[in-house]
Amino acid sequence: MHPLRSVTVVGGGLAGFTVAAQLRANGFDGTVRIVDPQGLPYDRPPLSKAYLTGDATLELAPSAWYDDNAVEVITGRVTRLSAGTGGVLVGGRELASDAVVLATGGLPRPLPGGRVLRTRADADRLRETLRPGGELVIVGAGLIGAEVASSARTLGVAVTLVDPVAVPLVPAVGPELAVFLQAQHEKHGVRFLHGTPSRIGGGFAEIERHDGERVRVGADTVLAAVGLEVHTGLASSAGLAVDGGIVVDSAGRTSNPAIYAVGDIARTRLPDGTLQRRGEHWESAMLDGTATARSLLGLAADTRPPPWFWSDRYGLHVEAVGTMAVPGKTVFRESGPASRLAFRLDTDGRLTGCASINGGKALRAARRLIARAAVVAPEYLRDPAVDVRKLGRNTRAGTG
Structure with missing residues (x-):
C-alpha cells in the first residue's frame, strides 16, 4: 500500500469535518482538503431549534482553526469522482489525492409548494417568514417537524402539524413516550392533523384526513419534514456499490479501497452481509468520521457504542x-x-x-x-x- 499523503473530503457537515479534525488529531501531516458548496463546515441540528429562533451559531470550528491545522476549505461542488486516481473535479479543477471521503449527506424529500430545511440558507429563508401571527404548516411530525413546531410557537407563529401516522415516533421512543410527546403539541397550541396534504398554494394547504375529510388551513409557509433522500450519483458514476446509500464496511471503506463514505450517505454492511439502516443522527456522523480517519491512518477502530439521538422541543x-x-x-x-x-x-x-x-x-x-x-x-x-x-x-x- 502506498503511503497516505493527501485526503480530500467531499462535504462539510459534521461527518466530513470530523474526518479532517481526527486526521490532524492523530498526527497526520499530509494534505487535507474539505470541498463544500457552502464553504466552512457547520452543524445542522441547531437549524430546526436554537438557530431558527436566533439563539445559536452553527460553525463547527472558528475560521482560524483551518489555518492553524492546515486544512484547506474549497468552496465548490464536486462534479466528477475518478475512481482510478482518487481525483475529484471541482469547477473544472482536478484535485488529486490518495484517498477521497464522501460526506455529502442527504437532501430533504421535496413536497410541491413546500419549503425544506437542510442548510443554513434554508433556515435563514424560513426564519424570515416566521413572524408573530403568521401561519405555518409542517408536513411530517418526526424529530425535525416537531422541533420546528416548537421553535415557531416560541416566535408566536400559529402552527399546524400534519402526519399520516396518528402517533408519530412510536418505533423510536416507544408508545408511552410517543403519546406524551404528541400531547405536548396540543398543550403548546399546535394543531395536529392526522392525514396528508392534497393541495398547497395561494396561502393555504388542503389536508386529506385519515377519515377522508378534507380540511383547508391557512398557510403563509408550508415546510416539508418528511425525511431524507441520499443522492448517490457521484458514487454510481465511479462504479461504487450502492444500495439505499453508499455501501461501506465498519471503517467507511467503499467497494473502491481509495474511496470512503461517512454520515447520512453511508450504509454499513456487517460481516455477515446484513445491511444496516443508514444513521441520520449527530453522533452517528461523528463516530463515522472518527472511525474513517483512524482507518485511513491504519489505527485500530474504537468500540462503537449503541446508537443514540436526542431532540429538544417545548x-x-x-x-x-x-x-x-x-x-x-x-x-x-x-x-x-x-x-x-x-x-x-x-x-x-x-x-x-x-x-x-x-x-x-x-x-x-x-x-x-x-x-x-x-x-x-x-x-x-x-x-x-x-x-x-x-x-x-x-x-x-x-x-x-
Missing part, C-alpha cells in the same frame, strides 16, 4: 439509545412530572433500548447496560426508587 430534552423496535416488551418508569423513561426488553429479557424525557444520567447508565446485552428484571426498571446506574454494578442485573 423545553423537554428527548433522548433514545439502542433500539426500541425489537420483539419483546416495554417497561415504563415515571420519575416525576418532568422525567420519564421507557426501557425495551427483548424476548430473552435483554435490555435493547431506552428512551427518555429529561432522563439524564439514567439513560446514560442504560446505554452501558445495552452495550453489555444485560438481562435486567422489569421490576427494577419500573421502580423509580432503583438507581439505574447501580444496576450496572449489580451482578443480578446482567449477564456480563
Whole structure:
C-alpha cells in the first residue's frame, strides 16, 4: 500500500469535518482538503431549534482553526469522482489525492409548494417568514417537524402539524413516550392533523384526513419534514456499490479501497452481509468520521457504542439509545412530572433500548447496560426508587 499523503473530503457537515479534525488529531501531516458548496463546515441540528429562533451559531470550528491545522476549505461542488486516481473535479479543477471521503449527506424529500430545511440558507429563508401571527404548516411530525413546531410557537407563529401516522415516533421512543410527546403539541397550541396534504398554494394547504375529510388551513409557509433522500450519483458514476446509500464496511471503506463514505450517505454492511439502516443522527456522523480517519491512518477502530439521538422541543430534552423496535416488551418508569423513561426488553429479557424525557444520567447508565446485552428484571426498571446506574454494578442485573 502506498503511503497516505493527501485526503480530500467531499462535504462539510459534521461527518466530513470530523474526518479532517481526527486526521490532524492523530498526527497526520499530509494534505487535507474539505470541498463544500457552502464553504466552512457547520452543524445542522441547531437549524430546526436554537438557530431558527436566533439563539445559536452553527460553525463547527472558528475560521482560524483551518489555518492553524492546515486544512484547506474549497468552496465548490464536486462534479466528477475518478475512481482510478482518487481525483475529484471541482469547477473544472482536478484535485488529486490518495484517498477521497464522501460526506455529502442527504437532501430533504421535496413536497410541491413546500419549503425544506437542510442548510443554513434554508433556515435563514424560513426564519424570515416566521413572524408573530403568521401561519405555518409542517408536513411530517418526526424529530425535525416537531422541533420546528416548537421553535415557531416560541416566535408566536400559529402552527399546524400534519402526519399520516396518528402517533408519530412510536418505533423510536416507544408508545408511552410517543403519546406524551404528541400531547405536548396540543398543550403548546399546535394543531395536529392526522392525514396528508392534497393541495398547497395561494396561502393555504388542503389536508386529506385519515377519515377522508378534507380540511383547508391557512398557510403563509408550508415546510416539508418528511425525511431524507441520499443522492448517490457521484458514487454510481465511479462504479461504487450502492444500495439505499453508499455501501461501506465498519471503517467507511467503499467497494473502491481509495474511496470512503461517512454520515447520512453511508450504509454499513456487517460481516455477515446484513445491511444496516443508514444513521441520520449527530453522533452517528461523528463516530463515522472518527472511525474513517483512524482507518485511513491504519489505527485500530474504537468500540462503537449503541446508537443514540436526542431532540429538544417545548423545553423537554428527548433522548433514545439502542433500539426500541425489537420483539419483546416495554417497561415504563415515571420519575416525576418532568422525567420519564421507557426501557425495551427483548424476548430473552435483554435490555435493547431506552428512551427518555429529561432522563439524564439514567439513560446514560442504560446505554452501558445495552452495550453489555444485560438481562435486567422489569421490576427494577419500573421502580423509580432503583438507581439505574447501580444496576450496572449489580451482578443480578446482567449477564456480563
